[in-house]
Amino acid sequence: MIKSLVFLLEFLKGLWITAKHFWINIFFNFLKLIGFNIRDRGSVTIQYPEEKKEIARRHRSLHRILTREDGSPRCVACMLCMTVCPSECIYIEAEEDPNPEIQKRPSKFIIDLSRCCFCGFCVEACPEDALRMDTNIVELGEYNREKLIYDLNRLVRISK
Amino acid sequence: MIKITINGKNYKVKEGLTILEASKQVGIEIPHFCYHPALESEGSCRMCLVEIKGVPKLQLACSTPIKDGMEIETENERVIEARKAVLEFLLAGHPLDCPICDKAGECKLQDYYYKFGLFEDRFEEEKPKRDKLFRIAPNLIYDQERCILCTRCVRFLREITKTGELGVLNRGKESLISIYEQELIENNYSGNLADICPVGAITDIDFRFKIRTWFLERKKSICPICSRGCNINIHFLSPSFPFKVEKRVFRITPEPNVKINGYWICNLGRYNYHYIDNDRILHPLKRNGELKQISWEEFYEDIGNKIKILIRRKKEEKIGVIVNLSLTNEEYETLEIFFNKCIPGTEIITFGKKSGKEDNFLLTEDRNANRKGAGKYRFKEKKIDILKFLNKKELVIFFGHEITEHCNIQLLSEALKDIKTKVLIASNKGPLINLVDYILPSTVIAEKEGSFTNSQGITQKFYRVLEPLGESRPEIEILTSLAQKSGIWRNFLMTRRAG
């Protein structure tokens, strides 16, 4: 007897939580509807993709390669990012740069995002500040894997 | 033998050594840049400072000879502090461009900084700007900024090659290494400079920017380019490298062996490694109108049967074998058992690569790795009429393309037309490819195990460094499998056991 009373109590508690959220959401969404700017209260569901969550400043998003003033990539093909990457998704080949001050540049630079775990080690390893993950681009879905392989041009273009 | 004390422990060492050499013998490394075991010590880098009891100032380990009863400290605070200071001076003008420096990963400056340095840069002055792309040789680039003026390169050219192309110009902090006027270093040992430079000041154009050193693995082998048999290290892409790259071998460096090559190898041996990855024969091929890939089994059956029939018909003299001079001793032994002992009557001739110029140091005239070893099994190069030899043969087996260096290829192809079965066993593509019916891939030396006897008569063993490319197999394996199918297997085994 006492046992079933406890169950009933829990059942009513549950009903109460559901009802509470329902009425609070109705209330705030009504306010929103008539023009009040309310962001955090109300519905816990974000209406993605119309609505998007704000990305934190230190969030690690799609990579980009920074460029020098003349537009050439800052990367000197030191391959430290390739060395540190735990997912083994960066591949680089180097070549001679005609400018003796620079000497070395990548002839091939590939990040295979289908393997990337977004750890950000590559950014940390880069001695030239050539690689960053601050584009805030997080919607990277593609219909085939090839499109997830980003080459140098693509990574530089994101920067511009 | 005299007694010395290093870091509180007593040792007995030979007389006449320097402190650095003595410590090395007992297993204590003293950091150094300018000292090199093959060169006169110069004492210019000051990295090897040690404390000697009773001597007020720190002393250079590389140029102080040991004395009986000497008490040496190599790891105490004063010494470590001094090393730190030396490093700080060396790095004061150093560009620290490790990201683009090929030496990074095997650079003494880097290693010692991590071990003893780890200081904050206290210099506020701008680092001096200098020429970073100074050509000192057709194969070498000198970076004036990175040089720490240890003069190893200068001493190498003065003492080892005795050509003296490099010298130190200017004084004090303006000093730099330079060639005289525009005369590039053209000697056959210039490649060693990139190895002995303790930092990345001299870099090899052949290796420049190809790969970072930490992706490479190295294993010992023997240089097959001439009969000297220099000990080498083959640097190849580590099998754990996660990406598919066609090239496996990235450079060759010397492996010290005082009896043969000292600490050096010649440029010919150093830069001649592309054959390991390029132009290789990958699969057994058979010509039936056009070349078709076959399996090894098919080949063993085909040729084994041919040999069997010829033996049954007592026509052994219709089998011709053309041997080269770059096989291993073990392979010559197998050839000897196979053809001379089990199929007596087979005709065997030997051809090596044409001689080249010797250079009075390591490189010999004879460009065959194992002429001495072949000679032991009576495979000797003789002047003979190749066309006459090929006349009326039914089966010829070529080891390598060497024969084409000794005869007119037109005439050879004419002579080969009448021969029913022609087999080529070679690692790389070459002129014989178009003239034979069976093409079998053999392994290169780096993929083999065996031994060579060099021109001095020293027999050296070497081991497999790389996995065989494609379906290639070592000659010894090919011969053994062929023996199984040729109806001589029992005989072959017995002779081999008896031998």
Ligand code: SF4
């Ligand atoms: S974020 Fe991590 S996994 Fe992705 S490329 Fe960089 S290092 Fe590799």
Ligand code: SF4
């Ligand atoms: S670490 Fe930076 S500079 Fe080095 S290869 Fe990667 S992106 Fe280029």
Ligand code: SF4
């Ligand atoms: S010489 Fe050594 S310390 Fe200097 S840039 Fe090259 S790797 Fe770095």
Ligand code: SF4
């Ligand atoms: S180039 Fe290299 S070997 Fe020659 S003095 Fe400079 S650091 Fe020493």
Ligand code: FES
């Ligand atoms: S190794 Fe002794 S001074 Fe350079």
